[in-house]
Amino acid sequence: MNLYEKCTSDVAQILRGGTLFVLLVLQFPVLFPHFFGLLSHAASSKPSEWNAVKPRHLSLLKSAVQRSSGEQSDLWRPLTDQGWKPCIDPGNAPSIPEKSEGYIQVFLDGGLNQQRMGICDAVAVAKILNATLVVPYLEVNPVWQDSSSFVEIFDVDHFIDVLKDDVRIIKELPEKFSWSTREYYATAIRETRVKTAPVHASANWYLENVLPVLESFGIAAIAPFSHRLSFDHLPPEIQRLRCKVNFRALRFVPHVRELGDALVSRLRNPSWRNKEQNVDHLTDITNSHSRQEPGKFVVLHLRFDKDMAAHSACDFGGGKAEKLALAKYRQMIWQGRVLNSQFTDEELRSQGRCPLTPEEMGLLLAALGFDNNTRLYLASHKVYGGEARVSALRQVFPRMEDKRSLASSGERARIKGKASLLAAVDYYVSMHSDIFVSASPGNMHNALVGHRTFENMKTIRPNMALIGQIFLNKSLTWIEFQQKVGEGHVNRQGQIRLRKPKQSLYTYPAPDCMCHV
Known part of the structure; x- marks a missing residue:
């Protein structure tokens, strides 16, 4: 009996034991981590969900793959001074009282x-x-x-x-x-x-x-x-x-920063790797390439895991098997309490409520002006559909890298299997990139948008509603697609947005933590 069959069998026994227990597991996963793991694993991807997915935008994809080289100077140019600076250290702050209350x-x-x-x-x-x-x-x-x-x-x-x-x-x-x-x-x-x-x-x-x-x-x-x-x-x-x-x-531990620095160095100096070199036998390349002109790179945070895909209730082109698997997952984890499931895929997309697939993110970045020589770092924990889903993005950006391709197994050993440390490395690399792009809003997106705003760094925020509507138009030519994407993102590249009531301070640090000068 394989692991999937074992988990399914265990879950079946739990279900026979009563619905109340299952509800308790789902409501209080911290108290029942073992059983929550079984439920989650039983609802995880079956092999049929990981089959190759046909491109949903084949005509645009072909044009993107064949686009000409030549970096866009405007795209890579740093943000101009927007008249704001960090402002977090008051000059005459009161000292800490001698006695603590507890x-x-x-x-x-x-x-x-x-x-x-x-x-x-x-x-x-x-x-x-x-x-x-x-x-x-x-x-x-x-x-x-x-x-x-x-x-x-x-x-x-x-x-x-x-x-x-x-x-x-x-x-x-x-x-x-x-x-x-x-x-x-x-x-x-x-x-x-x-x-x-x-x-x-x-x-x-x-x-x-x-x-x-x-x-x-x-x-x-x-x-x-x-x-x-x-x-x-x-x-x-x-x-x-x-x-x-x-x-x-909040600074990460030294070994996370050291690994992050190594990845950034390799992204900026891509000749560190000989094409025939095995990534598991890497040597330190920092000194050997220190005299080279450092290159630029962009980080893409691709938030496309199974939780996101299922909760969105959108159609991602995986056919009946995928739709059924996501529907079952929704039912098991959220008991059908997903508001989006009452809308059609077209309605959800036109409202910008569908996470962008790797294919769609590749098309978006290409339309913005990133050419096929772009050094793209993929920050993602686990992509739903695996490499089959990522392949379209890799076609558009053949120089795409991630933690696995850039670091040796020895270098990754201390963070292997630790989601928080893996995310910490991605966060660190993202904060050292020339441009950061996030596929859809979430905690990682919000944290990095705020941090990069604080440091006046370029961050492209996809216009989800516009992109959803654009992708619904199957007759667009590549030139028309480029034009619409470009026009819709002119003011979404890191320009200061002042925090409004109820909005997060960590996403919008101005004006609370920044001064206008």
Whole structure:
């Protein structure tokens, strides 16, 4: 019996045991990680879903593959000075009070970038309460099963040092509070746990509901904590502190930065690799090519995993087998509670609610002016459909690279199988690219758009509604397609957009964390 059959058999036994248990597993995956894994694996791709997919835009694809070479100077030109600069260090900030009100713990779920935003909020809450923050606890992600801790992802000493004048931060609780653990709060109701924090809670909510717990017990554990601090009606110094954490204090561990630097060096100096050279026998090329003129490269964050594809309820050209598999997955994971499923594929696409496939992203980038010599780095955890789905993108950009093609197996060993560290490497490379493009909005997209805005770096944001409507027109010529894409993205290449009420500070750092000069 193979792994797929074993998982399917196990899930069948679970189902016979009662629907209630299945609902509990789906509702509280952290409490039942093993069974959630079985359900997810049983709903994962069968071989029929990984068959070669015919191009959906064959005529455009042929034109894109045959397009002429020659980099577009305007495309690669850095952003001009937009009159904004980072503004996060107030000159006369008040010092930390001598006495702390107690210890704050937070337990963060989600992937790397959701946890990143939670860390920033945790520092802000500690500041609001004049509390000592314990280095945040990162929950095991039920989908990716990554158990990496804060200190395995982020440089904890740098984190504490950068914020030492703003907030007290400790790596571990004192011995008298060592009982306050994730396991302690998972087994019963505890007076020191705060689990009623509303989404986007105000500063006053924490002063009224968490400060009394600190004053009574000396410690408060807040779980769940993701998205538990408002983006509005907070003092300017708190907003700037959140940005200081995000853009200055959160630095990846050295081995992630070293691998990221190696990948960036190889992207900028592509002659490092002899065509016949085996990637598993790489040697350090940094010095041997240091005198070369560094090349430019673009990062594409391709967010096209099975969760995204299924939840979108869109048709991606994989035929009946794919439609059935995605429908079953939707039913198992979300019990059919997917709003998009009541709309037709055409309606969803015209509204920009369908994630772009690798083929569509290749056509979009080609239409924007990236030629077939472009060095393209693919930042993606797992593409739904595998290489069969990616092949059209590779035809358009034959010099496409990723972590596997650029790094040896030895170099990848320390991040292998660890989704958060894999994402950290992609994040690092993305922040060092000349241009960043994301296939569709999400936590990675939002985090990088905000970070690159803060640093005034070029970032192309696809106009999803426009692109969806363009792809519905099957009669467009390549010239017409190029023209429509170009016109629709003139002002979507990193221009400053001021944050509006309720929008995330981490995606729109101006004007809260940037000054107009």
